Amino acid sequence: MNRFLGFIKKEFLHIFRDYRTLFILFGIPAAQILIFGYAVSMDIKNAGIAFLDLSHDEITMELTDKIISSGFFKKTETLLSYSDVDKVFKKGKTKAVIIFESNFGKKLVSEGKASLSIIADGSEPNTATLVTNYTTAIVNNFNLRFAGDASLNSVRIQPEVKMFYNPNLKSHFMFVPGVITLILILICALMTSVTITREKEFGTMEVLLVSPLRPIQIILGKVMPYFILSFINVILILALSWFVFGLPVKGSMVLLLAESMLYILMSLTLGILISTLSGTMQQAIFISLIGLMLPSILLSGFIFPIENMPKVYDYVSMIMPPRYFIVIIKNIMIKGTGLAYIWKETLILIIMTAVFTGISVRKFKIRLE
């Protein structure tokens, strides 16, 4: 036992001596959360919008005001003719142009119908979709009120959309769980695989092998410090997203932390597996970064829904551990569900951990070959 504690102490010394390791451990997750939370926001705020009002009446003015005062848009310019539309997009500040046809107000009152065009800058498809959706919503809203007091003889079905769990469709709800999932697997797998291959590269593994330390003690000794640090990391990320974005944990905190521990453990054993497959630190870094990061981002359902992918990718994503943890963490954090709804995913993670540990211990060489 003393041996083991001595080994762990040594590992902590390595971590605390190396500022880069510490930075990767704690700096990157915080940076990721803030970057994803602010910069990569999918919400629109103050998007540039221009107006081409060919009618200039009370109703078009009112509608224009409504759009601008919604807070999502900022008026950039007032255009005078169709030919200006292209020009204003080329300047780059304007994401959409709203065009009211001539005699908009008159037509609306006399015929109960008038048309309005929303032209969006399609070179940024995400923004374009968002902008058109937002403006359509505002117009619909206005429409309803206007029609409400105008005539009651036409029957209309008006769907009322309500978003459960995330009423404002805030993208933090998607990014925070995603980033936690991504960061944990990357850091845990990267760190453990690098620290083990480092011993191989510097030749210290030779002496460790000749020592009475058992393989399981070496592996556990390598894993334990990162387990503790990663767990602290989870708490920090959760605290950060609570204070900065006001993102609550709806479900049980205990369950969330327990599931995180499981996921950390799984990632660490994956790291050990990587280290047994690679002889040098470079190889280990390469496998962890390229082999894990891209598939984790693309195939875990973090950004792109798995349901929309071709079947092949769906099967591939089944072996990606992040896929399951994302479901778990979203369920607990956002929906507030309990273990009853996520036991399947939890079980899969447990099996993965067991398999990785089994292979690692078997593949861990008690000799140099």
Place this chain on the structure above:
Amino acid sequence: MNNAIESSGLSKSFGSARAIRNISFSVDESEIFGFIGPDGAGKTTLFRIITTLLLPDEGYVKVLGMDSVTDYKKLRKEIGYMPGRFSLYQDLSVEENLSFYATVFGTTVKENYDLISDIYSHIEPFKKRLAGQLSGGMKQKLALSCALIHKPRLLVLDEPTTGVDAISRAEFWTMLGKLRKHNITILVSTPYMDEAMRCDRVALIQKGEILAVDTPRKIMLGFSRKLFSVKATEKYRLITALRQFPATITAYPFGDSVHATFTGDIVDPGLYDHLKNNGVTHVSVNETEAGIEDRFLELMNKTA
């Protein structure tokens, strides 16, 4: 006296490359046994088999009465191993390295301090310094202290003096000599022929095969001819000229002279003229005693 190491017919290949071939030797308890040979001779492979880090393809080695393959767990507790690259943690201090190895081997620095005090006292003033910032000689002393800290019965040192300055090398051998009184068997390898003299017995190893095993004295006496030390102003021209001389058998550079052997073990009077004709001046020829290196080269040529 028991044998500390006894090996028979050890062979090991890596793919198609044969690292060692049919190695048999035995080491007595508490002796300093040296493996002398150039880089790539198979010293490291042999030491890794002895320290249970590699499995032999053929043959066996019994270390301290235990089989290197089946008893590896027990054996690992008794061995102190210092690999060719000093296996130290560069980002840990001198003190931390030592106490880490002590705990890993289930002991404390205090417990076996008397064993390492001779060596460790040299670096103790720098105990707070990171191992990565030590000089080669200090690293070597620290690595030796780390290998000794659990009082092993067998100390295996793989090229401990490579990359270390001459003074540290001499100091190092003095320290090894002092360890003798603690009944520790020492197995050491080196590419430096002059260090062979500090061993009780040596094995000359070349291309994975042992050429000879004996005391350094007897190995030197094994030299079969009379050896002449030839000196002149231009050594390179001297060697070329000597090698062109018909009666020359061998001519190798040795320090600032050339060691040569001649047919009939005599210096042919025609040699001086031959050298003069080749532009070699200030020639002096003296009979000299053969060293380990001379014997090594002789043995090497016989097998080639």
